[in-house]
Amino acid sequence: MARILIRAGKDPFTAVVPETTLTQDVFNSNSGNFLFQHSVWKALDVAPHELVANSTLSERRAASPEDAARINEEFDHFVIPMANSFRADFADKLENLTRLIEQLTIPTTVIGIGAQAPADRSFDALADVRDVTQRFVAAVLERSPSIGVRGEFTRDFLVHLGFPADAVDVIGCPSLFLHGPDHQVHRKVESLGADSPLGLNLTPEVPGIGAFATEQAAHHPNLTYVGQDQHDLRLLLWGVPHPHVTDPLVPTHLRHPLYQQDRMRLFVDTWSWYDFLAEQDFVYGTRFHGNVAALLAGTPALMLAHDSRTLELAEYHRMPHRLQPHFDAPISVEELYEATDLAAFNEAIPERFSRYAAFLERNGLEHRWQPGRDATQFDTRLAEASFPPAVHTLAAPDLSEIASRLEWMRHASVIDLTRHPKRYEYPFNTPTYQGAGTRHARLSEQRDAKLKRQQERIDDLSARLNRMEQTTLRGFALRVFRRLRRRLSR
Structure with missing residues (x-):
């Protein structure tokens, strides 16, 4: 039996409520991460092996030698499903992960990592992550025969950095292999109508996407926008608008028609996400995993690729797509559907x-598709699991969303919400992660420091008393000790 530590926010079977998912960032800021993490989990979860999620704690801060030693002692393999991790705003996490890997002695395998650059795919855009990428890949290749990358652009970037081409395997994104080699997707209807059920996904920062989304919503009353990231979830849960989006036409605030009409959803588990998309006739937009989720659900989807990351993956998997770095003209969903081959x-x-x-x-x-492998443990656990429903807007007419938020807040009997009764318990707490920076953690540190100072004073006074007993009358020393002890006990 092998024990495998896997980079995943959580395992595929554990239900975590949306409020906790956001508070503890269980989904690593984007629900799309669960698609590739849980697809890899399904592939590797064969008897008698045991998989354990690291809750992505290994990249949130630098790991200590003790953390690495624990992983080396308790596990036989560290498997790291990744996404577009060669990018500037992930550099600090990649640095932390690199420092951990450099201390490991067990095999370490990276699956599906990619670089992110503008649609012109210039290596110049990756200048800020060259050094940390070089260290990370070097550490991985010292512990595994190869590294699995998303596409040719990422492979060329690593070869450009000096790594041998035969050590870089282009494998795409493992999310699309959830159902194995025989999965197929076909049209459900010949053509779309105004009332067709549609799923829209989008990246708020893409130029012109607000007008596109608002226009699509107005023309198709059964269109639902499915959000994915932490800002979408915060908006749905608490009504907080995206802090960095100023275009009022983007559905990132309370006044947008999609919000007011409760035509926005977000799923904190992949399985309920697939179920919802299976009911749509067509899905389209700029989110790679938003469209992958549709394809895995058996629903046709078209990718509007806006950067190197999405274009690289769409090309490799031969997904229906078209290059769309900006939205500066009206787009007909009927025409998109017709072009979806x-x-x-x-x-x-x-x-x-x-x-x-x-x-x-x-x-x-070892994986479930090898002859003779027993994968029933995954299938059984998944069949027995239940997951939270889709998150709606606070404008849901039955007030259920508001009631759900109030119920969650009522259980928050302490100020630090990471100690909530419905908190997510990390199955493998490495690095030892105690919510550093929370009010609870600060108060605990202050209390420990105060107790330490008091103990130091007691030790000092005891030493002074011993000296006094040697040079003065015993009774006088005892009176002094009692006086000091009363002062310390106040």
Whole structure:
């Protein structure tokens, strides 16, 4: 039996309520992360092996030598599903993860990592992450035969940094291999109508996307916007608008029609997300995993690729897509649907999957699609699990969303909400993570410091008393001691 530590916010079976998902950032700021994390989990969860989620704590701060020693002692393999991690705003987390890996002695496998740059795919945009990328990849390749990357752009970047091409395996995103090599997607309807059920996903920062989203919502009353990131979840839960989006046409605030009409959703588990998208006729937008979720649900989807990350993945998996770095003209969803040809995607699935399976085997990882592997433990646990429903806006007509928030707040009997009765318990707390920076943590540190100072004073006074007993009358010394003890007890 092997014990595998896997980089995942949580395992695929544990239900975490939306409020806690946001408070403790269980989904790593984006629910799309669960797609590739849980797909890898499903692939590797074969008997008698045991998988344990690291809750992504290993990258939130620098790991200590004790943390690394514990991983080396308790686990046989560290598996790290990744996304677009070669980017400037992830550099500090990549640095922390690199420092940990450099201390590990067990095999360490990275699955599906990618670089992020503008649509022109220039390496110049990656200048700020060159050094940490070089250290990270070097540390990984010292502990595994190869590193699995999302596409040709990322592979070329690593070769450009000096790594051998035969140590860089292009495997795409493991999320698309959730159902194995035989998954196929076909049209449900010949054409779309004004009332067709549609799923929209979007990236708020893309130029012109606000006008696009508002126009789509006005023309299609059964369109639902499915959000993914922490700002979307905060808006739905607490009515807090996105702090960095100023375009009023983007559905990132309370007054947007999509919010007012309760036509926004967010899912904190993949399985309920798939169920919802399976009911739509078509899904489209700029989010890679938003469209992948639709394809995994058996619903046609079209990717509006706006940067190197989304374009690289769409090209590799031969997903229906078109380059859309900005939205400066009206777009017809009917025309998008007509242009959505799934033949190439369906044809590519078996070959792309075989590359993925070969990568796992090259790196010594047994998986459920190998002959004779027992994967019933995953299927059984998933069948027994239950998950929270979709998060709606606070404008839901039955007031259920407001009632849910109030119920959660009522249980918050302490000020530090990471100690909430419905908190997520980290299954493997490494680095030892106690919510540093919270009010609870600060008060605890202050209390410990005060007790330490008091003990130091007691030790000092005891030493003074011993000296006094040697040079003065015993009775006088005892009176002094009692006086000092009363003063300290106040």
